[in-house]
Amino acid sequence: MCTRLCNHPTHAFEATQIKTDAESLQHWGRDWSRQFEPNPSAVVFPKTTEQVQTVVQVCNDLGLVITPSGGRTGLSAGAVAANGEVVVSLDKMNQVLNFYPADRLVEVQAGMVTKALQDYAEAQGLYYPVDFASSGSSQIGGNIGTNAGGIKVIRYGMTRNWVAGLTVVTGNGDILRLNNGMVKNATGYDLRQLFIGAEGTLGLITEAQIRLERPPRDLTVMVLGVDEFAHIMQILATFQRALDLTAFEFFDHVAVQKLLATGHVQRPFDTDARFYALIEFEAPYEPIMDTAMQLFEECVANGWVIDGVMSQSIAQAQELWKLREYISETISVFTPYKNDISVLISHVPAFIADIEAIVKANYPDFEICWFGHIGDGNLHLNILKPEHLSKEAFFAKCQTVNDKVFSTVQKYGGSISAEHGVGMTKKPYLHYTRTPTELTYLRAIKHVFDNNNIMNRGKIFD
Amino acid sequence: MCTRLCNHPTHAFEATQIKTDAESLQHWGRDWSRQFEPNPSAVVFPKTTEQVQTVVQVCNDLGLVITPSGGRTGLSAGAVAANGEVVVSLDKMNQVLNFYPADRLVEVQAGMVTKALQDYAEAQGLYYPVDFASSGSSQIGGNIGTNAGGIKVIRYGMTRNWVAGLTVVTGNGDILRLNNGMVKNATGYDLRQLFIGAEGTLGLITEAQIRLERPPRDLTVMVLGVDEFAHIMQILATFQRALDLTAFEFFDHVAVQKLLATGHVQRPFDTDARFYALIEFEAPYEPIMDTAMQLFEECVANGWVIDGVMSQSIAQAQELWKLREYISETISVFTPYKNDISVLISHVPAFIADIEAIVKANYPDFEICWFGHIGDGNLHLNILKPEHLSKEAFFAKCQTVNDKVFSTVQKYGGSISAEHGVGMTKKPYLHYTRTPTELTYLRAIKHVFDNNNIMNRGKIFD
Numbered sequence: 019m020c021t022r023l024c025n026h027p028t029h030a031f032e033a034t035q036i037k038t039d040a041e042s043l044q045h046w047g048r049d050w051s052r053q054f055e056p057n058p059s060a061v062v063f064p065k066t067t068e069q070v071q072t073v074v075q076v077c078n079d080l081g082l083v084i085t086p087s088g089g090r091t092g093l094s095a096g097a098v099a100a101n102g103e104v105v106v107s108l109d110k111m112n113q114v115l116n117f118y119p120a121d122r123l124v125e126v127q128a129g130m131v132t133k134a135l136q137d138y139a140e141a142q143g144l145y146y147p148v149d150f151a152s153s154g155s156s157q158i159g160g161n162i163g164t165n166a167g168g169i170k171v172i173r174y175g176m177t178r179n180w181v182a183g184l185t186v187v188t189g190n191g192d193i194l195r196l197n198n199g200m201v202k203n204a205t206g207y208d209l210r211q212l213f214i215g216a217e218g219t220l221g222l223i224t225e226a227q228i229r230l231e232r233p234p235r236d237l238t239v240m241v242l243g244v245d246e247f248a249h250i251m252q253i254l255a256t257f258q259r260a261l262d263l264t265a266f267e268f269f270d271h272v273a274v275q276k277l278l279a280t281g282h283v284q285r286p287f288d289t290d291a292r293f294y295a296l297i298e299f300e301a302p303y304e305p306i307m308d309t310a311m312q313l314f315e316e317c318v319a320n321g322w323v324i325d326g327v328m329s330q331s332i333a334q335a336q337e338l339w340k341l342r343e344y345i346s347e348t349i350s351v352f353t354p355y356k357n358d359i360s361v362l363i364s365h366v367p368a369f370i371a372d373i374e375a376i377v378k379a380n381y382p383d384f385e386i387c388w389f390g391h392i393g394d395g396n397l398h399l400n401i402l403k404p405e406h407l408s409k410e411a412f413f414a415k416c417q418t419v420n421d422k423v424f425s426t427v428q429k430y431g432g433s434i435s436a437e438h439g440v441g442m443t444k445k446p447y448l449h450y451t452r453t454p455t456e457l458t459y460l461r462a463i464k465h466v467f468d469n470n471n472i473m474n475r476g477k478i479f480d
Numbered sequence: 481m482c483t484r485l486c487n488h489p490t491h492a493f494e495a496t497q498i499k500t501d502a503e504s505l506q507h508w509g510r511d512w513s514r515q516f517e518p519n520p521s522a523v524v525f526p527k528t529t530e531q532v533q534t535v536v537q538v539c540n541d542l543g544l545v546i547t548p549s550g551g552r553t554g555l556s557a558g559a560v561a562a563n564g565e566v567v568v569s570l571d572k573m574n575q576v577l578n579f580y581p582a583d584r585l586v587e588v589q590a591g592m593v594t595k596a597l598q599d600y601a602e603a604q605g606l607y608y609p610v611d612f613a614s615s616g617s618s619q620i621g622g623n624i625g626t627n628a629g630g631i632k633v634i635r636y637g638m639t640r641n642w643v644a645g646l647t648v649v650t651g652n653g654d655i656l657r658l659n660n661g662m663v664k665n666a667t668g669y670d671l672r673q674l675f676i677g678a679e680g681t682l683g684l685i686t687e688a689q690i691r692l693e694r695p696p697r698d699l700t701v702m703v704l705g706v707d708e709f710a711h712i713m714q715i716l717a718t719f720q721r722a723l724d725l726t727a728f729e730f731f732d733h734v735a736v737q738k739l740l741a742t743g744h745v746q747r748p749f750d751t752d753a754r755f756y757a758l759i760e761f762e763a764p765y766e767p768i769m770d771t772a773m774q775l776f777e778e779c780v781a782n783g784w785v786i787d788g789v790m791s792q793s794i795a796q797a798q799e800l801w802k803l804r805e806y807i808s809e810t811i812s813v814f815t816p817y818k819n820d821i822s823v824l825i826s827h828v829p830a831f832i833a834d835i836e837a838i839v840k841a842n843y844p845d846f847e848i849c850w851f852g853h854i855g856d857g858n859l860h861l862n863i864l865k866p867e868h869l870s871k872e873a874f875f876a877k878c879q880t881v882n883d884k885v886f887s888t889v890q891k892y893g894g895s896i897s898a899e900h901g902v903g904m905t906k907k908p909y910l911h912y913t914r915t916p917t918e919l920t921y922l923r924a925i926k927h928v929f930d931n932n933n934i935m936n937r938g939k940i941f942d
Contacts, residue, residue, distance in 0.1 A: 120713050120824075121824050123824065200822050200823070200824065206678075206918075208677055209918065214673075258694065360665055362580055363583045431660040435666045455654050459928060479668070
């Protein structure tokens with residue numbers, strides 16, 4: 019393969035664009051998941067869409083499998099090359115190609131890091147609103163491949179909403195330039211949408227046209243203490259009726275307990291609550307703050323809120339956000355069994371009650387920590403390892419939890435992976451969300467774009 | 481076919497659910513386009529998804545072609561049955577099935593009329609924001625099939641944004657329930673997206689889960705007079721920087737001239753301008769009106785705006801909207817040659833100049849009337865018939881314009897159909913927007929969902 023790439027008549031690779039040393043294979047062969055050992059055969063670093071096409075053509079000719087590789091921050095092993103694959107890293111394709119101010123549209127190479135795009139947008143007086151913990155390392159191509167979500171979805175939607183155009187190289191080696199950044203284009207199937215969330219199984223995303231927004235103004239944060247989960251739903255409805263929320267997050271007393279124990283965050287208020295809601299909204303006009311106070315008082319009067327606090331400055335808002343943002347890191351020392359699941363908001367209270375009953379009945383020594391993006395039905399379920407159990411014993415037990423949790427997800431018509439994709443780790447459970455008939459269509463579509471099944475083989479489905 | 485449907489063991493049709501009389505065939509066999517004569521073989525009116533499945537299975541068995549039929553308000557002959565097809569009308573599937581207040585989500589049958597959905601939303605204190613001239617007759621299924629746009633896209637996006645789930649019957653006769661209304665669901669290819677905008681060529685949409693929004697508050701309208709088209713772009717950028725616009729429309733002096741001649745609309749201000757921008761935004765707080773006035777003054781000071789008016793009441797706002805909304809009807813007496821095209825906003829000024837130069841050079845006696853949703857790059861190009869030309873001679877000449885117009889669209893990477901779909905009328909021009917390679921993929925995807933090519937055969941592509 020290396021010879022063919024380096025001697026290509028029009029798109030020759032330099033020697034530095036191909037790595038086969040053990041350290042590189044380890045580094046580029048894995049993502050943030052740790053379930054599978056990386057074992058690629060080579061890592062290539064194309065610089066242009068045409069070079070990506072060349073790699074795909076050569077791999078098709080030689081029967082080699084490709085693992086597309088972005089920032090490798092995925093949690094489902096979607097970017098792990100465990101079976102001798104050729105890793106195609108987009109690291110050298112990280113430039114801004116064009117900016118159209120009137121369209122608030124930026125054209126970037128897919129290897130651009132999310133944070134770099136956010137910074138670029140800011141420098142233009144604009145805003146890229148998809149944000150999450152790994153934005154400092156994740157790449158736009160990877161975000162698109164998993165349709166990344168994050169903490170502002172209630173207002174801004176998923177990555178899908180911001181992708182106005184894509185350049186892709188299909189598994190068959192065709193370059194497609196899809197939708198050209200347009201808002202309106204009713205000319206047949208929108209192939210762009212298929213590549214969003216396809217986890218690199220249909221082809222490689224090499225360039226993207228991304229829409230930008232005006233920056234948010236005077237973000238204000240409230241944290242409310244709540245004693246019954248059902249009341250969180252009432253609070254959401256009340257606030258959504260009168261304010262445009264930019265976030266509506268929740269977390270439970272277990273999370274707060276662990277957070278306070280670290281000493282890195284301050285107690286939001288003296289009262290202890292079983293659940294907490296974090297609400298964020300723009301408040302550039304004084305009457306909005308008045309409205310927020312009225313809604314808060316309404317919630318207190320109804321007995322839904324037992325205590326609360328509202329930020330009076332950006333610093334205070336940031337301080338309150340720590341209550342939500344530091345949870346993942348804080349509970350990581352408890353070796354949590356994590357699941358990223360989604361159901362309709364309407365089903366969340368019953369769903370949570372079901373899961374708690376299941377865990378209590380089957381694993382009475384397990385502690386559950388809930389948090390998540392409740393404003394869009396996305397829950398992070400974390401079961402914490404009891405001290406007396408070994409990691410191995412704990413994870414073995416957790417595997418038996420999986421089917422119970424996912425059966426409950428299925429009962430409510432939910433998703434076994436809200437925003438982390440399927441990759442390899444969720445593959446055994448895909449049938450809880452997608453029917454056998456759907457899977458038949460998924461496989462047929464994969465075949466259309468990737469005749470020889472060379473693109474990220476073994477990810478999403480077999 | 482009738483016998484098989486009426487004698488079906490589990491999903492039998494009543495006799496009233498099948499029509500074959502000449503009048504019905506005419507009525508349900510056509511849409512708002514008038515280029516092709518309707519000639520279906522039967523019209524069936526299923527009442528459930530399972531009955532739709534039965535029709536698809538029977539048509540597959542008998543080698544019959546299906547034309548899905550909603551409100552038949554399409555302008556591209558996407559719902560015309562001209563070749564003996566079986567029309568499957570969704571008219572009897574128009575009910576609300578479920579409403580989830582916490583999710584602001586409504587589940588409807590696909591035959592529900594757009595206006596009925598808007599009214600239902602309003603009754604829940606919510607809002608369905610996709611709105612356009614045919615909302616009184618068009619059905620949700622048809623809106624989804626063409627990814628309908630309309631006048632509020634700059635703020636609310638296309639129909640696609642509001643579709644949280646779909647139930648479809650594929651051309652192969654499979655029922656798929658896609659995405660279950662979730663906001664977040666990263667479990668493989670999002671098939672729902674393929675059916676949005678597929679114009680019924682992959683299958684029939686029978687049910688949809690539609691997201692609703694809070695209603696807009698205190699909508700305020702400005703109409704500005706502008707003498708150079710480039711200034712409209714400056715005005716858009718200026719207003720977008722500081723306000724969240726719900727509409728940014730434009731129209732030219734030809735449109736206003738014709739409107740005023742009807743006597744049905746009032747002159748917005750005394751000054752004559754070459755172009756007009758209509759800007760709409762929510763102004764629930766006093767400071768927003770101040771901001772709008774400041775932006776207006778900034779635009780005047782920069783020489784971009786020569787005159788303007790801002791609504792002080794809902795009645796005034798509605799009056800100003802007439803300037804935009806009455807254009808289509810007003811110019812219809814001039815037998816306009818219409819095109820619904822889209823380019824990046826950044827390219828609009830050059831694109832308009834190119835088209836005007838082409839028309840001036842080749843058809844010096846043609847008058848052009850421009851209007852459109854400039855805030856999303858969607859232009860309606862209307863060439864008015866000179867009085868001395870017969871309709872036939874005019875349309876013949878217009879056919880020769882097509883290739884010049886669409887070549888210009890292609891030059892700017894635009895779309896030959898922004899929001900009206902392809903159907904049959906735009907099919908000969910599809911290659912100006914989609915490459916031969918893309919079309920190969922489109923055909924392959926069609927084959928996956930519709931092995932026997934029975935779904936809306938001859939629409940979008942052959």
